[in-house]
Every structure is written in structure tokens, then in C-alpha cells.
Amino acid sequence: MAERVANREGIKGMANPTRYGLERVAYWLQRISGLGLLAYLIGHIYETSTILNGKIAWNNMLSLTETPGGHLVLVLVIGMCVFHTGNGIRLMISEGGKGVGKPGQPEYPYRASSLNSKQRLCIWVSIALAALAMMYGAGVLFGD
Amino acid sequence: MAAITASREEKPEPTKQTPPPAPAVESAPKTITLRISRSNPSENSAAKFDEFQIPVQKWTTVLEAILHVKQNLDHSVAVRYSCRQASCGSCGMKINGRPRLACYTKVSELDSNVITVEPMSNFPIIRDLAVDFKQLFSTHKKMKPFIINEGSEVQPGAKEFIQTPNDLEKFLQFSYCIKCGLCNSACPTMATDKSFIGPQGLAQAYRYTADNRDEGKKGRLKIVDQSHGIWRCHFAGSCSNVCPKGVDPAMAIQLLRGYLLGFRK
Structure with a gap:
């Protein structure tokens, strides 16, 4: 009830990538890929810890990753990892005040300098690199 | 005199040509x-x-x-x-x-x-x-949105501060904020964190910090450098995307971070 009165959009609003352009999509992808990689890290620690239960347990666990489903997860992990790294570098540089443009007299129609073409290019490059890495990974994992 | 009259009669005043009526604007309701x-x-x-x-x-x-x-x-x-x-x-x-x-x-x-x-x-x-704008205005006030300078009071014999156009450009854009709250409404962090300062407040903190007449930078940076402060911004850029005055709060926040990280003086 308190939240309805406060009228906050909540996680649903935060996670909505539409309405505000490419930068908001990049924000959403960064969050999703971060959470995905965190889940993978936990899963990976669990997976490798099975070696403590002996060779059979380890081989059973390893066979799971060698299914089409397991390969698909790994392809997604490759994509998330590459995008998160590329976009993360952009964010680290920008959040130090670099590459966000210079303050100046705004002129109509107002275009925010911080949402400039260099930022957009970096986002697209991150997406493209992630796609290429996923294609390469899929080729290796699903290939002969 | 008569000649003047005659010449006036001979030379009739040119008739003012009214411009052709503008074509009616077609706008069917x-x-x-x-x-x-x-x-x-x-x-x-x-x-x-x-x-x-x-x-x-x-x-x-x-x-x-x-x-x-x-x-x-x-x-x-x-x-x-x-x-x-x-x-x-x-x-x-x-x-x-x-x-x-x-x-x-x-x-x-x-x-x-x-x-x-x-x-x-x-x-x-x-x-x-x-x-209700209560939180927006109280956050705005917390940013000390005024020039802090002991020598700024108008006193007999006091001279004005001289600023170059470059000095002015560093903060002018951010002084166009009309406190409409659109940036706070679009911000994804504001959607989940009720204690977050928000893009409006942070942009105003930068506006006064970047003003070379101001001496309150240290105090303002301390206010924004907190757990629900400037570090909760993830540069989604939605605030700048919706600003109707071209204020660009996202840029102000990143530049303000530059002060905290030591990239800016």
C-alpha cells in the first residue's frame, strides 16, 4: 500500500528497457548480464566442487554441460561476458567524467551531450562483439 | 506654394499594396x-x-x-x-x-x-x-543551491566577481533546471531506491560546485558521496533523455564524480 501511494515504479519499471533510448537498453543489458554472470559464477563453483565427491560425480556433472542445453548456456555466458566487459569499460571511463561531452549553452531541439554518438558507438560495438563471440562460441561448441 | 500643391496633385501617392492574404491553414479538427x-x-x-x-x-x-x-x-x-x-x-x-x-x-x-x-x-x-514535490524540493535544498562564499555579500567597497564566458559555460546549462521532476521520474534508480538523491539534486550539486565563485565544493561533495548518493547512478541516461530544458543531468553527475575521483579540480 505504501509503495502504491509512493507511486514508485519498482523493479518492473527499473527493468523496463523501452521508452528511453539505446542507453537505457544498455543499462538493462548490463544489469541482466551482470546477474547472469553472477548466477553462472555460483553454478560454476558448485559444478567444480563436485570433484570433491569423486571422479564419477565429476563426470556426471561434466556430462550436463556437454548437452545442447549446456552448450546454449555457455554460448549465452560468452555473450554476457563480452558485452559486460565492453560496456563496463565504457561506463568506467564515462563515470570518471570522460567522454560525456562538455557543458555548454543548450540549443533547441535539445540533445543531451552525454548521450553522444561516441557513447552509442561503444554500446553498438559491445553488442556486436558479444554477437561475434557468441557465433564463434556456438561454432566451436556445436561444430563437429 | 501652388506649385507644391500642383506637384502633389500630379504625383498621386502610391497606393499601399496589401500583401496577398496568407493561405488558410488547413487543419481539420x-x-x-x-x-x-x-x-x-x-x-x-x-x-x-x-x-x-x-x-x-x-x-x-x-x-x-x-x-x-x-x-x-x-x-x-x-x-x-x-x-x-x-x-x-x-x-x-x-x-x-x-x-x-x-x-x-x-x-x-x-x-x-x-x-x-x-x-x-x-x-x-x-x-x-x-x-507531491516535497522530497524533490527538500533534496534540492540539501544540495545547498546557492553560492557559498564569505566575500560574496554585497558590502560597501566590495567588487563584483569577474567570470569569463568559459567560466560561465561550465555551469550555465545546469542552472536552466526548472525542477519539473521529469528526470527523477525517468530514473531507474529512483524507481527502487527511495533514499536516492536523484538526478535533479545531483545536477544542482554540480551546478554550484562548478561555479568558480563558489567555495562550498568540499561540503557538497561530502553530501553526495554517500551510499544513496552519487554512486547509485548507473548512467542509464534516461534523465537527460526526458529533460525538457536541455539540462543533461547525466553529464552533470559524471562530471561531479570526476571531482570525487580526482580527475577534476
Whole structure:
């Protein structure tokens, strides 16, 4: 009830990538890929810890990753990892005040300098690199 | 004298040619459906949408459409507005899902025959489209939005501060903030963190920090350098995307971080 009165959009609003352009999509992808990689890290620690239960347990666990489903997860992990790294570098540089443009007299129609073409290019490059890495990974994992 | 008269008679004054009438502006009125969110938290009533058929011209703004409802169809619709020219920052609301100023948004630019207006997100609702700005204004005040300088008082013999155009450009853009709250409404962090300072407050902290007349940088940086402060911004850029005055709060926040990280002096 308190939240309805406060009228906050909540996680649903935060996670909505539409309405505000490419930068908001990049924000959403960064969050999703971060959470995905965190889940993978936990899963990976669990997976490798099975070696403590002996060779059979380890081989059973390893066979799971060698299914089409397991390969698909790994392809997604490759994509998330590459995008998160590329976009993360952009964010680290920008959040130090670099590459966000210079303050100046705004002129109509107002275009925010911080949402400039260099930022957009970096986002697209991150997406493209992630796609290429996923294609390469899929080729290796699903290939002969 | 007579000659003068005669010459006047001989030379009749040229007749003023009236410019041809401007072609009539073709603007057939069309009818749109205006969906207005209705809620009254003091009565604990659930929010609902009322629909109205409104005649509009190509220059009709969303605010004018809402005022048409108030004047002719349902005077109980609650809406806050004042200047009608994007200067006062009163009529911010969500129009077709995006925070905008109602007086600055023409119906024709929305390319839709159905327009939905809702109160801005991340602000408590007073009633219908009117939201409470208490938190926005109190956060703004916390940023000390004034020049802090012992020598700035106007005293006999005191000289003015001289600023170059470059000095002015460092903060001028951010002083155009009209405190409409659209940036806070679009911010994804504001959606989940009720203690977050928000892009409006952080942009104002930068505006005064970047002013070379000001000596309050240290104090202001301390205010923003906290767990619900500047580090909660993830540079989604939505604040700058919706700002109706070109203030670019996202840039201000990143530049302010530059001070904290030591990249800027």
C-alpha cells in the first residue's frame, strides 16, 4: 500500500528497457548480464566442487554441460561476458567524467551531450562483439 | 506654394499594396481519446482510467486537452499547471508512458489517437495527475543551491566577481533546471531506491560546485558521496533523455564524480 501511494515504479519499471533510448537498453543489458554472470559464477563453483565427491560425480556433472542445453548456456555466458566487459569499460571511463561531452549553452531541439554518438558507438560495438563471440562460441561448441 | 500643391496633385501617392492574404491553414479538427488516470490515495480508492473524446487541432497541447476536459466534461480532474510555456515545471506527467511536460507536448507529435496521461512515477500521488514535490524540493535544498562564499555579500567597497564566458559555460546549462521532476521520474534508480538523491539534486550539486565563485565544493561533495548518493547512478541516461530544458543531468553527475575521483579540480 505504501509503495502504491509512493507511486514508485519498482523493479518492473527499473527493468523496463523501452521508452528511453539505446542507453537505457544498455543499462538493462548490463544489469541482466551482470546477474547472469553472477548466477553462472555460483553454478560454476558448485559444478567444480563436485570433484570433491569423486571422479564419477565429476563426470556426471561434466556430462550436463556437454548437452545442447549446456552448450546454449555457455554460448549465452560468452555473450554476457563480452558485452559486460565492453560496456563496463565504457561506463568506467564515462563515470570518471570522460567522454560525456562538455557543458555548454543548450540549443533547441535539445540533445543531451552525454548521450553522444561516441557513447552509442561503444554500446553498438559491445553488442556486436558479444554477437561475434557468441557465433564463434556456438561454432566451436556445436561444430563437429 | 501652388506649385507644391500642383506637384502633389500630379504625383498621386502610391497606393499601399496589401500583401496577398496568407493561405488558410488547413487543419481539420480531429477527435482523440484522452485517458486520464484517476486516483485519490486519501480515500484509498484504486486507480482507474476515465476516457474522454476531445476535439484537437494540430497545435493543441496535452495540457489544453486536459483543460478541455476540466472545462467541459469533468471539472473534478486534478492537475497542476501554471505558466503553460515550459518555464514553471508544474505540469510534468507521464504521457503515453513517458515523463513529459503537458504544456510542451503537442497531441499531434504523439502520433496516436489514444493519449494516456498518468501521474509521474516515483512521486507520491496527491490526486489524479497532481504529485507531491516535497522530497524533490527538500533534496534540492540539501544540495545547498546557492553560492557559498564569505566575500560574496554585497558590502560597501566590495567588487563584483569577474567570470569569463568559459567560466560561465561550465555551469550555465545546469542552472536552466526548472525542477519539473521529469528526470527523477525517468530514473531507474529512483524507481527502487527511495533514499536516492536523484538526478535533479545531483545536477544542482554540480551546478554550484562548478561555479568558480563558489567555495562550498568540499561540503557538497561530502553530501553526495554517500551510499544513496552519487554512486547509485548507473548512467542509464534516461534523465537527460526526458529533460525538457536541455539540462543533461547525466553529464552533470559524471562530471561531479570526476571531482570525487580526482580527475577534476
